[in-house]
Amino acid sequence: MTAKDNLKFFAALYGLKYVEERIEQLLEDFGLADAQDKLVGAYSTGMKKRLGIARALLHKPEILFLDEPTNGLDPEGSRSLLNYIRRLNEEQGVTILICTHLLKQVQDLCHSFVFIDQGRFLEQGTLIELEDKYLGAVKVEVETPLDVNEANFPDFPVIDQRPGYLVFQVQDKEQIPQLLAAVLAKAPVYSGNILGRDLEALYFKIRGEQDE
8 A cells, every 4th residue: 555545544443534634744744745655565664664653643642652663764764753752742742652772862852761671660760860869979071171180179089081071070960060160260161061861871870770
């Protein structure tokens, strides 16, 4: 079947009527309008993936389960799909559960996370909740021309360095403004970044503690 016929077929299985406009909109949203009369068997992997998600949205579900939705998509296709998922949640209020191992890809997309390892529940929470629970001592990478020998701050030891960057350790996030003020008193600060706070790093820390 063509993409359009495919959507019509599944609309019939759902018992939906008068869905021509809905089908046209979904084909447009997923960039398949120009290929709607092309046989799906000739579609690329990415096009098939997009058609599959369009098919799942035909009946306007309140909850949508997606398993590795970006698998097989190129970077542009992945970004487009994730942006559509975000709009679907924000504009239509659809609850979306995404199963994926691409943690960096969904870190800024999802509101909360559940970690499961071989069917075993490890942890759940928002990124901030997980960070507060597992981050511990904070490593802050500061982009600055300050020399390591000049960065002699007793409360903020330098634990690593590379050209143009110094990595300091602070006890918690509340001390970061004090650290930056101390560096600014001696040299410009171009950027600051907390290390190890991304979802992937937190996952490995949580998994390590669970295995102990």
